[in-house]
Amino acid sequence: MRxxxxxxxxxxxxxxxxxxxxxxxxxxxxEDLGAFYFLLMLVQTHGKKAHKxxxxxxxxxxxxDLHAVYVxxxx
Numbered sequence: 001m002r003x004x005x006x007x008x009x010x011x012x013x014x015x016x017x018x019x020x021x022x023x024x025x026x027x028x029x030x031e032d033l034g035a036f037y038f039l040l041m042l043v044q045t046h047g048k049k050a051h052k053x054x055x056x057x058x059x060x061x062x063x064x065d066l067h068a069v070y071v072x073x074x075x
Contacts, residue, residue: 018042039069 004012021041026034043062050058 022035022038025038025041028034029037043066047059047062050062
């Protein structure tokens with residue numbers, strides 16, 4: 001097996017960090033609320049990055065996804 005490239009290592013560390021964050025939210029707030037808070041953190045982070053880049057397509061996609069979660073849990 002070959003050693004991982006720098007970009008692959010960064011992606012792996014990013015995934016591991018997100019999994020730790022998700023687990024922390026779940027431990028602190030419970031299964032449902034922790035998962036929801038984690039989702040909000042992801043949306044906020046990606047939304048902020050898309051806003052800085054001026055990526056309207058990504059912002060619309062995030063808004064659509066967040067609305068879909070809202071609709072799913074309110075009906």
